[in-house]
Amino acid sequence: MNSNPLSSVASFLSGRLLLEEELPFSLPDSSVDILQGITSRNHSFYCSRCGNDREERFAFFPCARCGTSCPYCRHCLMMGRISGCSRLIRWTGPEPPVEGDGTLQWSGRLSEGQLAASMAVKKAVQEKGECLIWAVCGAGKTEVLFQGVEEALLSGKRACIATPRTDVVLELAPRLQRVFPGIRVTALYGGSPDRHVYSPLVVSTTHQLFRFLEAFDVMIVDEVDAFPYSYDASLQFATQKARKPESSLIYLTATPNEAWQEECRSGKRPFVKIPARFHRQPLPVPVMTWCGRWRRAIEKGKLPPVVKEWTLQRLKDGKQALLFFPHIDLMEQALPLFQALHPHVEAVHAEDLKRKEKVTLMREKKLALLLSTTILERGVTFPNIDVAVIGAEDDVFTESALVQIAGRAGRSAEFPDGEVRLFHFGRTRAMMKAVDHIRQMNKEGLEKGWLDR
Known part of the structure; x- marks a missing residue:
């Protein structure tokens, strides 16, 4: 101090x-x-x-x-x-002066869609306005924020990027520190070592905002549709409480709820839409595959044949895969069945104390397969993976969740193709809406000339 x-x-x-x-x-x-x-x-x-x-x-x-x-x-x-x-x-005394240089140090280039969104973010910062950035998974939403954050920092403003999940804070804070090396970026989550540090740029879980009051000139809420933020009115209250009375509010999401989508269509909510990824390749469209009574099979110590065949093909091709399960107990029952196919297989869930280490192992390609609950449906990036959902008919897999899960595949410019498979015991409305959502985004991206195919 x-x-x-x-x-x-x-x-x-x-x-x-x-x-x-x-x-x-x-x-x-x-x-x-x-x-x-x-x-x-x-x-x-x-x-x-x-x-x-x-x-x-x-x-x-x-x-x-x-x-x-x-x-x-x-x-x-x-x-x-x-x-x-x-x-x-x-x-109630004066704020501490902003220390350091908030100049952006980034040599990348924005796509057309990113550029339009970046300008909207910067305008919202300048005018203390509000804006929604509706961008597909993998569109490069973080890069869209760079110029707006720089505008805030160089104007002596304090900015916060809030997100519902710790995983996203841990991934986002180092990325921002690299492009804003002249200032201190703090990461706030439960048990964070930065929790008592003052800085002009804060990356925080939405829960940590309970500890703020009228602190930020710019509030950016990432993954605004994600649990628990979208279901917990107190987290939304905390976000508003942490803003200054005159401040900017920017929302980011790939899957706004139906009410917000209608407000966008009717002109009631200012927004910019990015229906294409920065690498100009279409989003992988999920393939729905019936897999029979998968719960019963797993409880009897067997993998459904189509799931086993799909997994073995990934292992044969040397392709990493993320496999999502609706519930922890079923995932843990399935884990040894997958480990029998390959020794380097792990499973993660929200209460897993080694979650961070396992995600790192996956990133370092030291795992062939990673089983997960919906905890990894968003906020993590692996460059070259295929994705499967086991039991896609379960209620936990909403349209939003399935769109996000599908968005884990094909994110890298080097590996823009990835397969997404929805294994199910019966198609649901959420499954069909998720597939339609992704197809519609690909259609809009093609119509705008933002896709190469």
């Missing part, structure tokens, strides 16, 4: 909304506001941190601090318990 004590406090607290017990120093005598952690509102409790006002998400505990049966918020408990006698601290 800065040697000036007041400057150090400002750097730690600026833009944050923290519990008093989270401070590593004594509470300053000035330049702070103190908010009550839980208040009463409309005959119910209200959490000042996450916005929760649902009665069933509060409980009581015998509090040693106030000596009463104290209410606490169960909804944001993973961020540290906030109770009726908790105090939230907010910095």
Whole structure:
């Protein structure tokens, strides 16, 4: 921290909304506001941190601090318990000066679609406006942000890129640090070493935004359709709370929900659409293949014949593959069956403590196959893989999830072709809508002249 004590406090607290017990120093005598952690509102409790006002998400505990049966918020408990006698601290003094040079250091070139989106992002930053970038998986959404982020940094603004999943933060932060080497890029997620560092460019999980209040001039929400952000109103509340009253808001997604798509069509929502990947090759269209009673087969210790045949072909060709399962227990039952075909096979899921290491092994081509739940449906890139979904008829595989999963294949300019196979015991509306969605994007990309074939 800065040697000036007041400057150090400002750097730690600026833009944050923290519990008093989270401070590593004594509470300053000035330049702070103190908010009550839980208040009463409309005959119910209200959490000042996450916005929760649902009665069933509060409980009581015998509090040693106030000596009463104290209410606490169960909804944001993973961020540290906030109770009726908790105090939230907010910095009201001047913001620390932005240190470093925010000049973009990137020699790549944008495609036509990327360029149109990049200009829209930059305009939203300049005008404190709002914009949706609707871009297919693999369109190069991160590169679309570069010029807008540079505009913010060179204007002395503070920017945040928020995403629902830790995996995406871990992949995105180093990429941004490489192209903005003159400033510090911080990565915020549960247990992050950067959690107390002040910087002008923050990459954060949406959960970490609970700890901010009116901090950012530019808020960019990546994968806005992803779970849990799309289903959790408190995460959407946290995103709005973390923005300054006058600020820019930019959304990124490959699969906006139906309501947003209708707003785009009717002109109610400003957006730019990129229906083609930067390498000018079409999106792989999923092939639907009936595989019989796959659950029963796995429970009996066998792989469905068509799944086994597909897998053996990948292994014969030396092609890595991602295989998605709807549930952890079925995936773990299937893992030894695949390991019997090849020794270098692993499985990952959200609670897997070695998830990061296994993804790295896959990237380094030390794994032939990686089984996964929907945790890897987005945010990770492997250059040359085929993709399969086992049990694509399961409810967990929504249209959005299937489009994202299909988007794992063919992302690299060196390997633009990849096969996507949906193994199922019955076609669903989500499966057919996902295939139609991808075909429609390919059609639009061809009509715009953004595809070579």
